[in-house]
Amino acid sequence: MENNQARIKVQRPWLAMMSMxxxxxxxxxxxxxxxxxxxxLMKSFQLNSGTxxxxxxxxxLVIGVILPFSSLLTKWFSTRQIVIIGLLDFIFGVxxxxxxxxFIILLIGRMIQGLGTGLILPLxxxxxxxxxxPSKMGTAMGVCALVIMLAPAIGPTITGIILGKLTWNWIFWFFMPFLVVxxxxAIIGLPNTGKITRPKIDILSLLESVVGFASLVMxxxxxxxxxxxxxxxxxxxxxAVIILILYVYRQLHLEQPIINLRVFKKLAFAQGAICVMLDFAIILSAMYLLPQYLQRGLLLPVALTGIVMLPGGIINALVSAFAGRLYDSVGAKIPAVLxxxxxTIGLIMLIFSNPTxxxxxxIVTHIIIMIGCPLAMSPAQTHALNALKGAESADGSTILNxxxxIIGAVATALATSFLSWGQNTYQGTDKAAQFTNxxxxxxxxxxILAVIGLVVAFTLKSTRHVENKN
Incomplete structure (x- = not known):
């Protein structure tokens, strides 16, 4: 059936995907x-949580700044070139x-790594x-979501094990074998899937994107x-507000925009995109707060903190793989709502925790959160991208990523602000209780993000692939 053919035929699609x-x-x-x-790191460099x-x-921030240019870059450079350059850049940053x-050199290294991630992730x-x-799309997107969801889940565990025996520097050396593989x-198995057309570059749009997103996060x-x-x-x-308004206006009126924001006119894409962004913000803000609570609220050693977060990481991986297949059979609404x-239940339970x-x-609260977030992520993302056709798919992927x-950076910064606010409002001298507050x-x-996500999830359509009829 024509409807079941891949847009580009690749002999070994999973090998082609491996480097990315x-x-x-x-x-x-x-x-x-x-x-x-x-x-x-706060102790090593004598810095506060805000810094x-x-x-x-x-x-x-760097990932968010480079990602809007993803679609443009694929029209100027081959897929192989972008991925190989991104990986070499990441190795340099590591x-x-x-x-x-x-701290300054460490931050520079981190931002160089962000450039590599920003090149590879949307591709x-x-x-x-x-x-x-199309018949394999749910599974493929589920595996991609598994890659994205597994890393935040097992990251704290790996870091905890490393810090239990070694210094923080080895966190970065741990990345090196994976990057080399x-x-x-990429060199032996990645074909070029894009079409190089070298369109005219709108410099004003580039500047508005960089200044707008950077100003917001900063x-x-x-x-x-x-x-x-x-x-x-x-x-x-x-x-940030002024520049981003100008940026959006310009993208909507350019004949060849840097990023095609017109895809938001398709309701299915807009709904799915909102769910994905909220889900990602929940994961990053919660996983930013939880390991610090374990160490500074429950006073656990760093190695034990990583072990405590391992069960949730394993559950996250299992649910991520399952959720992609679930979309193929029941669509996005049911798994997103669930x-x-x-x-939401897991977060409420975690809020009732205390230093004792x-x-x-x-562990149970973490597992519950790690069941909920990946269950909603992959179906919502597939729901959004399946609403798009042809070149719109690249724009949709760029927008989502x-x-x-950007939302993740903002959510982490906001979580830090609320963390400081809660500490300042605590009346007492118990440091663990103060940090827990x-x-x-x-x-x-x-x-609040989870509740908003639940409301939006109820607006998704129940049937799968219904968006393609648009």
Missing amino acids: MIGAFVGMLSETSLNIALPQ IQWLVTGYM IIAATAPN MFTVAMLIFP ALIC GVSFASNMGWTAPTVLLMLAI GFTIA SSIIYV TMQQ GVHYGLYFTL
Whole structure:
């Protein structure tokens, strides 16, 4: 059947995907692996939580800035060129971070890694949409989602094990073998799936994108230290709002936009995209707060913290793989509604934790959250991308991945602000209880995201592939 043919025929599609999946996995692992090391890094560099969080938000900032150019880059360079350059860049950033003598060099290394992730991540979804037929799309997107969801889940465990025996530098050296394997796979098994047309580049759009997204993330991040009423914060946020409005207006009116925002006119894409962004924000904000709570609220050693988070990571991987197949049979609405509902329950339970809570209780709450988030993620993403056709698929993939990183950076920064607010409002001298109160404030924010996601999930259509009729 014509409807069941891949847009581009590739002899070994999974081999073609391997370099991008490994690269994306390491990219997402790098994005979340430092969460558990933040308390140790704060002591090593004598920094507060508002400054040290830049190792997380700065990384996501670079990814968010480079991602909007993904579609344009695929028209100027081959898939092989982009992936190989991205992997080499990542390796360079890893070496800088692993040998960093101070915080500034470490941050530079992290941001260089972010550039590599920003090049590779969107290509994984774009190529998958091209080389797999519609009947296999749910499974393919489920595997891609598994790559994205598994890394944040097991990152803290791996980091905890490393920090239990070695210094934080070895977190980065751990990435190197995976990157070398990905580079070899790219060289021997990755064909070019794009069409190089070298369209005219709109410089103003590029500048608006960089300044707008950077100002947004920087403004929210600075608020963690300076407060939301600080003149610098207000100025950065004002610049972000104005520039991004101009950017959106320009993209909607250009004949050949940098990123095709017109895809939001398709309701199925808009609904799915909102669910994906909210789900990603829930994962990153919760997984930013949880390892710190385990160390500074429950006073667990860093190695045990990683072990405590392992069961949730395993469950995350299993559900991610299952959720992709679930879309192929029941569509997006049922798993998305169930996913956000389960995540909401887990977050409420975690909010009721305290400095004397049992480790088993925290493990259970983490598992519940790790059932809910991946259950909603893959079906919602497939729902969104299946609403698009042809070249729109690349634009849709770019938009989803860009907004995930921007929203993730903003959510992490907001979680840090609420964490500080909760600590400041605590009346007492117990440091563990004070930090736990801050974590609760951060989780209130995450819970609101989950409730909004649940409301949006109810608006999704129940049947699969219905979007393609548009």
